[in-house]
Amino acid sequence: MHRGEPSYNQPMKFLDLLRQAERQNSSMLCVGLDPEPAKFPAAYQGDARKIYDFCAAIVEATADLVSAFKPQIAYFAAHRAEDQLERLMAHMRSTAPGVPIILDAKRGDIGSTAEQYAKEAFERYGADAVTLSPFMGFDTIAPYLKYHDKGAFVLCRTSNPGGDDFQNQRLASVAGEPRLYEHIAQLAQGPWNLNGQLGLVVGATYPAEIERVRELAPSLPLLIPGVGAQGGDALATVRAGWREHGPIVVNLSRTVLYASAGADFAQAARQVAMQTRDQLQAARLA
């Protein structure tokens, strides 16, 4: 069953699509598409017109190994390569029709502007889910939830050290004085999750916090970046975040994309993706 062809004549919901891809490819791995022309192999190096070709080769090499792809919009926009992102979205849909695409845009603005961002993510690019900042509150999240078949991952405990600045602060105004990231997890698991569309972003660099988020949000899908280049550990990530009824999507970008600087870059990306996929699967049993 492919996206847009469900048996009950409605588009498939994001969470169902994710679970189906996870089963189909026996994978919890998400390959992040963060193309940097300066890091491209010799034939493409420094050439922003090759962003599509580079990413398409990675997608083709890893399509049967992943539960999601995550293009990061800034890596396209910075090079005026939005047209290449549009082509890439179409290519991912035809090459890997069962694999959901999470557009990493980390949007967060007042409702009227959020409507435009939602339209951009879901109508222009046809993404299945988007990443959002909760900083401005629920009315900035709500416009995305009007697209009932789409998903939204809300930043909760991010992978970067500066995440501490706000996310680890206690909220004296909320009963029990939770930390901000704990409060976000509770909101996303509960009152904000009107139609079962929300997930949370938690960094692999903080496994103890992943575990805490999992206690507070037992069934939400967790998007977990930070394994590999940022030092997060695959086994600790799975132990802390994966539950039978709580899926995880573990993102690797640079470690996969730039596994080789040679002409064999796509093959090398496939090798790293396969090793990581297998490592993550094995960690479920460990």
Ligand SMILES: O=C(O)c1cc(=O)[nH]c(=O)n1[C@@H]1O[C@H](COP(=O)(O)O)[C@@H](O)[C@H]1O
């Ligand atoms: O939302 C994200 O995807 C994200 C959240 C976070 O807390 N940390 C984080 O690194 N990311 C993104 O995940 C990717 C990580 O890339 P690598 O460190 O190269 O694997 C980048 O696209 C980041 O923008």
